[in-house]
Amino acid sequence: MQYVPPGQPGSMVQVQPRYENFVGGKWLAPTEGRYRVNLSPATGRPITEVAHSTPADVELALDAAHAAKDAWGEASGAQRAAVLNAVADAIEANKEMLAVAESWENGKPVRETLNADVPLVVDHFRYFAAAARAEENTVTEIDKDLVAYHFREPLGVVGQIIPFNFPLLMAAWKLAPALAAGNCSVLKPASPTPWSILKLAEVIEDIVPPGVINIVTGPGAEIGKALAANPRIAKIGFTGETVTGRLIMQYAAQNLIPSTVELGGKSPNIFFADVMAHDDEFLDKAVEGLVLYAFNKGEVCTAPSRALVHRDIYDEFMARALARIETMTQGNPLDTDTQLGAQVSAQQLEKIVSYVEIGRREGAEVLIGGERGQVGGDFTDGYYFQPTVLKGDNKMRVFQEEIFGPVLAVTTFADDADALEIANDTLYGLGAGVWTRDGTRAYRMGRGIKAGRVWTNCYHQYPAGAAFGGYKISGIGRENHRMMLDHYSQTKNLLVSYSSKPLGLF
């Protein structure tokens, strides 16, 4: 089926002509009154306008967050859990509407937002509701008269800056743990995707106490530093690319506050010869596992963008994979049959085109694709790129640089040691995939790969409860797990003496 694009007659997504910032539970016009157009990458045409905010707007959001932080920080775990569960329920009740909005704004296929993005958002809020409710502080008996009480206390007001590739899920990954730990947030969405998170704010605006969640849209150059370097935040969380990651940590250092950063990847996806030992459901799953490089048009930090295939199975395995890629449906992201949508922006498309050209120049063989995608009709001006596979060597730039598009670099390996060496020959260490029928080999490879997440006989699953984060230059900190509560809390220690005896020193 095809969903009607947001704002058009019959669409389940209402679109206002313009959107203000969500601050203190209200919609607040940007102080300078400027707005900018928000495009759909599927058509290159406007959806709506969003606030072009300035540092003064960040200050207003921080005012609202600070006004809310004491009450929210003192709310019981049960009260916070109730709010997070109510948020999850409201999002679930509006699942299709939000899935369509996010698909149209980002360009990703609605089959993904319906089945992955939005359900994961719902589950994420529920997971952290449970974590908040089940939280226990600790007591240590140092000796019979001296007791150490450890309490987790909120940091206060935190800044959070999220990327364009999962506008709703990345917001949930940041907001749910921050709120569960008793913090208030000022969130800045990515410049290409500010609108769908505002639609989410409409859904939850009467559920979350005013000031607990604040969303300010605008260019990073104008409001990014105003938030990240602001002395009124107690922590900054960021997902994005390496230079901004360093800048975030630099600002945090200057204010002596903690930061967590989730940065890029160039994740290896390793297929051992035994995946072809039988022609069965598992082999079918492994073939799909390779094709998952095109999930979310490849705009995923953990995209399995380097496939390492054992040389003995390369021809037959790749023949199956390429046959699968050939049948991939590219087109209207709001069509539930579409598997590959539009890249998020003209800038992204331009980068992908340039990388494929670099690959050709350095001698990579284009096995399939390699050109802009042609989708006619309303989508003629959309930012489409064909699903592409380049065969080459891991030393090539297309094997080392994160392309952030539906472009797979594939190479072969000779044995386990070779596979591990190639897998780890990268600056990044975010994700990896291992496919084998041999459990011991899977374990050894999984432990040997320098990456924070090693999917084993699966890929691109992001359940709450499985810690996610990077080794090497892929970042610092973990998300998607209750250990996030540590990232968003202070530890208060009360060291209490129950003895009446003086020390006797003075």
Next chain:
Amino acid sequence: MIRTAHPERITATPAARAAISRLRAARGEPVMFVQSGGCCAGSTPMCFPAGEFLVGDGDVLLGEIDGCPFYIDAGLDAAWLHDSFILDVGPGGPEGFSLPAGVDLHFVATRAASTCPTPPTVARGTGEGRP
């Protein structure tokens, strides 16, 4: 100490030079560029007010354009085979915290044609800390 590329490995198109000139005139201060890698806005040259981004011993100065320095992380530089770049301007706004190259324009670093045909002998980032 920050390493410096010899010879310089950055040049700029007239459009990029004009954009820098406009930025300097509007802001009254020079700018700096830092090549990014990875994730959403990766592979993009980020433009900041001069001195905004703290460079360190792990960075390489590829050269200057009209007095504005262009840096890259040494690990990225090695992984990208010590390529040369041409700073240009493309349609659409900037990403990250980068200054725009004009209204709805951003800076782009394209690769100079195959300046480094054979992989150099510099150690690659293979896992244990930064190269």
